[in-house]
Structures are given as C-alpha cells and as structure tokens.
Amino acid sequence: MNALIPFKTLRTAFLICLLLIINAFKSHASDEVIHSEAIDTVWSAHRIKPFLLTRGEHQFVAYFDANRQMTVAHRMLGxxxxxxxxxxxxxxxxxxxxxxxxDKSGHLHVMGNMHGDPIEYFRTSKPFQVRSLQRINVMVDRVVEERMTYPIFLLNKEGELIVKYRDGGSGNGNEIYNIYDTESKKWSKLHQNQFLDGEGKMSGYFEGPVRGPDGDFHLIWVWRNTPNAATNHSLSYAKSKDLISWTDSNDESLALPITLDKTEIIAPVPPFGGMINGNVKIGFDQNQNPIVTYHKYDEKGNTQIYVTRKQGREWKSQQISSWTDFRWEFGGSGSLGKFLIEPFAAEVLDENLLAVKVRKNDDIFRFILDSKTLNTIRVEKSHMHPPQIDGISQASNRLLENSTSLPLEQHVFEGKGDGSPSGGSYYLSWISQPGNRDRAHVIISAPSVLMLHETK
Structure with a gap:
C-alpha cells in the first residue's frame, strides 16, 4: 500500500531543493567562462610562469614561446x-x-629571466606599443644589477612605478627598491640605505608589499639561512604608507636596513620547522587587520596550516587544520617542483566568517573560520579557478597529452590589474612538465597551447 505524502511536506522539500539549486548557482555564477582563445604555443619542458596584465582597454601578455624566446603581446580588448x-x-x-x-605615461616595462643573473629589462619607446620595446642595460647601478632575482613591479599611492628585486644569492641577498620618473625616464633608488640586511648570515624571502583596505602597504617575509629551503624561519612583518618609511604593527619606526634583531616576528618558526618561502600569504579581516596564513610542523611532526593576527600588541597564531599522518618533508636548493600544500590569503565571507583556501596535493579545501576566534567552523571542498578552464585547456592540449607518457602539470594564472568589462576576471592556462630542480629533463616535451579565458 502506497502512503500519501502530505502536500505541505512536498512543498517544503521542493523549497529546500530550490534553495539549494539557487545557492549552487550563486556560488558558481561568478565562475562562468564566457570566452576562451588560444594565444600562442609556449615552452612546456618545465614549469615557468607567464604574466597577464590588464589596464583599462589595454591588455598585455608576456611568456616564453615554444623556442624559449621571451615574447610580449598587446591588444585592445576584443x-x-x-x-x-x-x-x-x-x-x-x-x-x-x-x-x-x-607607468603613468603608458610605457610598458618588462623584466624577467633572472635568477642571480645580470639585468634583463625592456621598456617601450612609444606608449602601449610592444613593438617599440628596447633593451635597457642599466637601471640605476650596473654593479648592483649583476645578480638580480625575483623582480616585482608595483605602483605607489601616486601611481608612480616602483620595482623591487633581490640583489645577491639565496641566504645572502639584499632587497632593492627603485622608483621611476616618467618625465626624465630615469630610475633612482627609493631608499638611501639598504632595505634589509641579513648581515651575511641570511636573506629575506618576501610576499608583497600588498596594499591593504586601509590604504597602507603590508609586507611579510621569512628569513632563510642557506640555499637549503628547510632553513626558512621567523615569519616577519612591516608596513608603510609610502614604501619609503616603514614601521612595525605598533606604528613604531623601523630604521633601515632592517635586520633580524630589529624585526617584528609574528610567528617564531625555527629553521627546519616546516615553513617555506612562497607559502606565506597576507589577507585582511573585517576590520582591515592583516591576517597571515602559513604552515609549519605541529608537536607531533605533522604539517599543519596556521593563521596569525594581531591581538592587542602581540600576534596570536591559530592552527586551523587537523591533519594526521601528513608531513611535507622538503629541503635542498633549486626549484622544488610542485609543493604538496599551498595556502592562500584569508578572505572575508561576511561580518562573522573568514575563508582560507588550501591546496593539499590535488585537492582544494576551504577552511571557514570564526572571525573573532579564528577557530575552524568547517572545512569544505572548493576550487582555485573556474573548473571549466581545466577542461578547455586539456582539450586544446590534447595533442600534447596524447603524444607523451611524461608527467604533465596543468597551470592556471589569474591576470593582474583590472578585471573584464563583464565584471569578471582574466586567466591564462597552459600545460608543462614539472620543474626538475632547475636542471634539464631528459626529454623536451612538445609545445603547450597558452590559453586566455574571460569569466563573468
């Protein structure tokens, strides 16, 4: 005998399903890929990042082509x-x-292909015209520009162009900031003194500076004693209103150069404690306070994710993962290949919740935190970019994937600068072999297709 289900129960079930569908649609609506196109074939024999920049109607992409040559392209959108x-x-x-x-006058500045190498810098002689790019052999000081690494461009509050890079080697390097004058077309040092000094014993690996919602620039870094990646230690913090004068989080002035004994250490992780450069990220909470994500070994030797935030005059760290039998034992020099874990900056969900995304192996998790206590409320599956991109990129690279049994990695890079006219974002995708500690692979894989994706 079939039992009749009351209409009220059916209606309730229907409404619940409808709400679930609506919420699912909302959570993925911003992830819809509305346009994809191939840009070029690119080098795929090891991992190397391209760059995508959008400023207004102008869009630029820079990459190494299938023959390893640095290539720069420009278009007006569409x-x-x-x-x-x-x-x-x-x-x-x-x-x-x-x-x-x-820069403010529309000239494009391009740097790269440097790891302890002499300067590789190009600038356009005509605004927005990539075919007017010219090599510039000296930026400020030829002597200092013989061992350059990790160049980063940024804009100060006045829109002036600044570049920072490391001079020297791993475990013994200096951070250099230069500022560009669009009238004279000349660079000069931003600081009279060296920015950071490891005193011949260590160097800093930086994340940022990041301009926060308070308008200030926030900088975090780890100290590293030797080229061995396991010797990272002492997660540190500083902030600035103008990138010239710096203070700690209590607004106490920091004299340059910053040394370890003058540093505000916000997580005192020791060498061989499970923290690595590149995996410290800075975000902000609902009150515009910086909140930093990192990982280290817990008391049982497992790798765990932590966040730290200022509380009173001190920083308080909170473990947000609870993994068992998981330890990422890393070390040595050179590019380490794909990290087993990768944390990202904390993001505000609403007035009460924060979210921290973490990639563990090939899985993406989102830790939902109570914004007051930083305790983990729940952990849910997530993604780092629109899932459709993976399928589109794999389809465009089917010939590469079918032609080799080599291990391949899929990469997606979110563009910098402005978003798309649809209110979404731009992404690049490509496929490559993994890194190999900066040494040659036995086999060079066929070129990959570099794809551009626009979302709404």
Whole structure:
C-alpha cells in the first residue's frame, strides 16, 4: 500500500531543493567562462610562469614561446593581438618568470629571466606599443644589477612605478627598491640605505608589499639561512604608507636596513620547522587587520596550516587544520617542483566568517573560520579557478597529452590589474612538465597551447 505524502511536506522539500539549486548557482555564477582563445604555443619542458596584465582597454601578455624566446603581446580588448619578441632566452631555471607593468605615461616595462643573473629589462619607446620595446642595460647601478632575482613591479599611492628585486644569492641577498620618473625616464633608488640586511648570515624571502583596505602597504617575509629551503624561519612583518618609511604593527619606526634583531616576528618558526618561502600569504579581516596564513610542523611532526593576527600588541597564531599522518618533508636548493600544500590569503565571507583556501596535493579545501576566534567552523571542498578552464585547456592540449607518457602539470594564472568589462576576471592556462630542480629533463616535451579565458 502506497502512503500519501502530505502536500505541505512536498512543498517544503521542493523549497529546500530550490534553495539549494539557487545557492549552487550563486556560488558558481561568478565562475562562468564566457570566452576562451588560444594565444600562442609556449615552452612546456618545465614549469615557468607567464604574466597577464590588464589596464583599462589595454591588455598585455608576456611568456616564453615554444623556442624559449621571451615574447610580449598587446591588444585592445576584443581586438587581435600584436606580438613582439625580445632577445632574451629561457634556460632550465623555473625561477626565471617574466613580469611587467605600465607607468603613468603608458610605457610598458618588462623584466624577467633572472635568477642571480645580470639585468634583463625592456621598456617601450612609444606608449602601449610592444613593438617599440628596447633593451635597457642599466637601471640605476650596473654593479648592483649583476645578480638580480625575483623582480616585482608595483605602483605607489601616486601611481608612480616602483620595482623591487633581490640583489645577491639565496641566504645572502639584499632587497632593492627603485622608483621611476616618467618625465626624465630615469630610475633612482627609493631608499638611501639598504632595505634589509641579513648581515651575511641570511636573506629575506618576501610576499608583497600588498596594499591593504586601509590604504597602507603590508609586507611579510621569512628569513632563510642557506640555499637549503628547510632553513626558512621567523615569519616577519612591516608596513608603510609610502614604501619609503616603514614601521612595525605598533606604528613604531623601523630604521633601515632592517635586520633580524630589529624585526617584528609574528610567528617564531625555527629553521627546519616546516615553513617555506612562497607559502606565506597576507589577507585582511573585517576590520582591515592583516591576517597571515602559513604552515609549519605541529608537536607531533605533522604539517599543519596556521593563521596569525594581531591581538592587542602581540600576534596570536591559530592552527586551523587537523591533519594526521601528513608531513611535507622538503629541503635542498633549486626549484622544488610542485609543493604538496599551498595556502592562500584569508578572505572575508561576511561580518562573522573568514575563508582560507588550501591546496593539499590535488585537492582544494576551504577552511571557514570564526572571525573573532579564528577557530575552524568547517572545512569544505572548493576550487582555485573556474573548473571549466581545466577542461578547455586539456582539450586544446590534447595533442600534447596524447603524444607523451611524461608527467604533465596543468597551470592556471589569474591576470593582474583590472578585471573584464563583464565584471569578471582574466586567466591564462597552459600545460608543462614539472620543474626538475632547475636542471634539464631528459626529454623536451612538445609545445603547450597558452590559453586566455574571460569569466563573468
């Protein structure tokens, strides 16, 4: 005998299902890919990052083509690309990414392909015209610019172009900031003194500076004693209103150069304690306070994710993961290949909740935190980019994947600068072999297709 289900129960069930569908649609609506296109074939024999920059109607992409040559392209949004190749060629070093930015007069500045190498810098002689890119052999000081690494462009509050890079080697390097004058077309040092000094014993690996919702620039870094990645220690913090004068989180002035004994250490992780450069990230809570994500070993030796935030005059760390039998034992020099875990900056969900995304192996998790206590409320599956991108990229690279049994990695890079006219974002995707500690692979894989994706 069939029992009749009351109408009220059916209606309730229907409404619940409808709400679930609506919420699912809302959570993925911003992830819809509305346009994809191939840009070029690119080097795929090891991992190396391209760069995508959008400023208003102008869009630029920089990458190493299938023949390892640095290539820069420009277009007005929705129009064809115009390409230009400069005389800079990639080796096997996965540190040698390329980066770029526009100055206030519309000239494009491009740097990259450097890991303890002499300067590789190009600038346009005509605004927005990539085919006017010219090599510049000296920025400020030829002597200092012989061992350059990790170049980053940023804009100060006045829109002036600044570049920072490391001078020297791993475990013994200095951080250099230069500022560009668009009238004279000349660079000068931003600081009279050295920015950070490891006193010959260590160097700093930086994340940022990041301009926060309070308008200030926030900088975090770890100290590293030797080229061995396991010797990272002492997660540190400083902030600035103008990138010239710096203070700690209590607004107490920091004299340059910053040394370890003058540093505000916000997480005293020791060497070989499970913290690595590149995996410290800075975000902000509902009150515009910086909140930093990192990982280290817990008391049982497992790798865990932590966040730290200022409380009173001190920083308080909170463990947010509870993994068992998981330890990422890393070390050595050179590019380490794909990290087993990768944390990201904390984001505000609403007035009571924060979210921290973490990639563990190939899985993406989102830790939902109570914004007051930083305790973990729940952990849910998530994604780092629109899932459709993976399928589109794999389809465009089917010939590469079918032609080899080599291990391959899929990469997605979110563009910098402005979003798309639809209110979404731009992404690049490509496929490559993993890094190999900056050494040559036995086999060079076929080129990958570099794809551009626009979302709404």
């Amino acid at each position: 129009k064809p690309w115009r390409f230009y190749k400069v005389d800079s060629y990639l080796g096997w070093d996965s540190h040698n990414y390329v980066t770029m930015e526009l």
